[in-house]
Amino acid sequence: MTNPKGPSATEPPAPGDLEGGLDSLRGDCARMARRWPAPERTASRPVSPSRIHRVAVPERSARLLDGMSDYGD
Template sequence: METKLNSGYGAAGRGLEELRGDCARMAPHWVVPATSAPAPVPASLIHGVTIPPASVRLIADMSDYGD
């Protein structure tokens, strides 16, 4: 793959149209295969879930936005 640098400052010196062209050429490389999402499990089937006390304390001690 060829890399072009117009101003010596990498992508910062390139025009938007050139960047769009680069993205369009790369898009076929990033195709994600279609997969079906798993069906949600009804709440009535979820039972017997236990959370260890250490995990409860860990989450309780965290701030709202994480630590």
């Protein structure tokens, strides 16, 4: 199916064009990858249970999550 409002196949989409399609998105990602190289991978160390404390959730966020349906509903 062709988007009549989208750019033609020979015309590259404008920067930031949301109608560019998957190929345009992949090209954008490839160009950005050169600017932001991934950090060197380090081995993660286990965290001592004594360093784990409670998790604080703002009341507003808790109400939002409480109002959402459970996964699989």
